[in-house]
Amino acid sequence: MSTLTEAPPPLAPAPEKKPPRRRGRLTPYWLLLPGILWLLIFFALPMVYQASTSVQTGSLEEGYEVTWHFATYWNALTEYWPQFLRSVLYAGSATILCLLLGYPLAYLIAFRAGRWRNLIMILVIAPFFTSFLIRTLAWKTILADGSPLVGALNTLHILDVTSWLGITAGDRVLATPLAVVCGLTYNFLPFMILPLYTSLERINPSLHEAAGDLYARPWTTFRKVTFPLSMPGVVSGTLLTFIPAAGDYVNADLLGSTDTRMIGNVIQSQFLRILDYPTAAALSFILMFAILIMVTLYIRKSGTEDLV
Amino acid sequence: MAFVNWLKRHLVVIAGLFTLGFLLLPNVIVTVFSFNKPKGRFNYEWQEFSTDAWRDPCGVADLCGSLSLSLQIALWATLGATVLGAMIAFALVRYRFRARGAVNSLIFLPMAMPEVVMAASLLTLFLNMGVQLGFWTILIAHIMFCLSFVVTAVKARVMSMDPRLEEAARDLYAGPFQTFVRVTLPIAAPGIAAGALLAFALSFDDFIITNFNAGSTVTFPMFVWGSAQRGTPVQINVIGTAMFVVAVLFVLASMAIGSRRKRQKA
Numbered sequence: 001m002s003t004l005t006e007a008p009p010p011l012a013p014a015p016e017k018k019p020p021r022r023r024g025r026l027t028p029y030w031l032l033l034p035g036i037l038w039l040l041i042f043f044a045l046p047m048v049y050q051a052s053t054s055v056q057t058g059s060l061e062e063g064y065e066v067t068w069h070f071a072t073y074w075n076a077l078t079e080y081w082p083q084f085l086r087s088v089l090y091a092g093s094a095t096i097l098c099l100l101l102g103y104p105l106a107y108l109i110a111f112r113a114g115r116w117r118n119l120i121m122i123l124v125i126a127p128f129f130t131s132f133l134i135r136t137l138a139w140k141t142i143l144a145d146g147s148p149l150v151g152a153l154n155t156l157h158i159l160d161v162t163s164w165l166g167i168t169a170g171d172r173v174l175a176t177p178l179a180v181v182c183g184l185t186y187n188f189l190p191f192m193i194l195p196l197y198t199s200l201e202r203i204n205p206s207l208h209e210a211a212g213d214l215y216a217r218p219w220t221t222f223r224k225v226t227f228p229l230s231m232p233g234v235v236s237g238t239l240l241t242f243i244p245a246a247g248d249y250v251n252a253d254l255l256g257s258t259d260t261r262m263i264g265n266v267i268q269s270q271f272l273r274i275l276d277y278p279t280a281a282a283l284s285f286i287l288m289f290a291i292l293i294m295v296t297l298y299i300r301k302s303g304t305e306d307l308v
Numbered sequence: 309m310a311f312v313n314w315l316k317r318h319l320v321v322i323a324g325l326f327t328l329g330f331l332l333l334p335n336v337i338v339t340v341f342s343f344n345k346p347k348g349r350f351n352y353e354w355q356e357f358s359t360d361a362w363r364d365p366c367g368v369a370d371l372c373g374s375l376s377l378s379l380q381i382a383l384w385a386t387l388g389a390t391v392l393g394a395m396i397a398f399a400l401v402r403y404r405f406r407a408r409g410a411v412n413s414l415i416f417l418p419m420a421m422p423e424v425v426m427a428a429s430l431l432t433l434f435l436n437m438g439v440q441l442g443f444w445t446i447l448i449a450h451i452m453f454c455l456s457f458v459v460t461a462v463k464a465r466v467m468s469m470d471p472r473l474e475e476a477a478r479d480l481y482a483g484p485f486q487t488f489v490r491v492t493l494p495i496a497a498p499g500i501a502a503g504a505l506l507a508f509a510l511s512f513d514d515f516i517i518t519n520f521n522a523g524s525t526v527t528f529p530m531f532v533w534g535s536a537q538r539g540t541p542v543q544i545n546v547i548g549t550a551m552f553v554v555a556v557l558f559v560l561a562s563m564a565i566g567s568r569r570k571r572q573k574a
Binding site: 027028029031032034035036038039040042043044045046047049050053101102104105107108109112118120122123124125126127128129130131132133134135136137138139140141142144186189190193239243244246247248249250254264267268271272277280281284285287288291295 | 320327332392393395396398405418420422423429430431435436448452515516519529532540544547548551556563
């Protein structure tokens with residue numbers, strides 16, 4: 001997780017980084033060999049297989065053959081662009097919501113929690129150990145028709161507004177886009193909070209005092225000092241939220257309806273139900289490249305190229 | 309006016325606690341509904357209080373079987389990923405060698421890839437090779453995606469280590485093996501433990517990659533997924549609650565031990 005954030009500074013200023021060793025020139029290679037082989041065989045090689053599958057034609061009965069049939073990509077794109085678009089929209093909204101919700105909590109833990117810090121930290125991490133599927137199913141209860149929460153939103157006429165915006169339907173929340181985005185936000189929130197906390201915790205509190213001494217109001221201090229210094233956390237947090245959210249199909253399946261299917265749902269059903277392997281492979285490659293391009297642009301834009 | 313000022317001053321705290329509530333709300337619901345006695349197959353509506361499910365957590369067919377399978381896979385995956393990952397982390401931090409950049413990106417990529425893409429491509433490999441899907445394919449997949457997380461956790465710890473400690477050990481005529489076991493390993497231990505814990509949690513909870521590569525084998529997350537379609541037994545909530553409680557107790561205990569050690573040293 002912290003490849004994206006920088007490593008913590010050394011305890012004492014090391015005289016020279018990476019002392020060159022004379023003994024055992026081959027040692028690093030022996031250390032690397034088993035793990036790297038594992039990744040090459042079970043991560044890189046499958047990608048090659050998938051690439052070749054995506055340009056095959058044939059059928060399950062007669063077998064597949066590599067025919068460099070690139071039209072599969074074009075067909076997949078023209079047929080499933082709504083699901084692609086939806087994935088980007090849902091994952092993007094969830095990421096923004098995660099940032100808005102996660103920042104105050106990370107800030108609270110880093111600067112205001114005092115002796116409660118460890119307890120809050122435990123409460124952030126502990127839900128990880130309850131299966132996320134069970135917790136996502138709990139949202140079905142929370143957002144069910146006629147649940148107290150939905151009743152309250154209805155009484156406050158909030159659902160009228162959201163229905164007008166098209167993210168809920170009538171007096172329902174479950175099986176609408178809002179429910180899916182809520183589930184995504186919930187599921188990936190810890191992945192936002194932890195990197196934010198790591199980068200906030202490194203900020204020296206005396207910088208806040210210094211800003212105060214220079215007559216900066218709290219909001220100005222936040223805008224000019226705290227937020228810029230927490231940028232590594234913001235960048236890695238948004239990436240750790242957006243990437244898995246864009247490929248997720250669990251939330252869209254459990255909390256959504258057929259109108260909220262994301263690209264993950266399509267890939268899953270193409271692979272495991274329809275068994276149209278070339279289309280499924282093409283779809284997952286398009287998803288991968290789309291995410292790679294978006295992430296690269298985002299990292300360039302946020303000016304933290306050294307993070308990756 | 310005083311209230312508005314109070315609100316302004318504590319805005320961060322209020323917003324933070326709101327988020328904490330948002331994070332914990334499902335856990336509260338899971339706990340409450342573990343004491344429910346549903347009328348139908350689904351446990352989404354409150355009916356009446358009952359401790360039936362708590363008294364008979366294995367009363368549902370296949371539930372405890374899938375749970376024990378998930379535990380076994382998580383233990384083996386943790387062991388595999390931690391050993392392989394710690395080795396890579398040491399090599400990356402402690403040695404300069406060619407292909408360092410390539411190794412770094414190979415470690416980074418699995419974390420930056422949507423799970424569904426990895427899951428699908430691994431299935432393509434297994435299908436092409438004609439491998440029987442089941443326990444072993446799940447284990448292989450879990451070690452693969454846990455590996456990067458272990459490397460990152462261990463790397464962070466080893467990088468913050470002062471290399472002079474090891475030099476000092478060598479100056480005192482400790483051999484390479486002795487230096488490693490007596491100095492390096494104890495200092496790196498918290499990083500390795502963190503990596504192992506993360507691997508265990510990730511493996512135990514993984515659904516997407518397992519769903520693609522499990523064949524007809526059913527792990528606990530897959531059992532939960534299936535039950536969402538067929539009907540959710542209350543026992544699922546019991547297991548969920550128990551896992552949460554055990555996790556909190558575990559962390560509290562390890563913190564207590566840690567602080568006692570600190571006091572003893574001081």
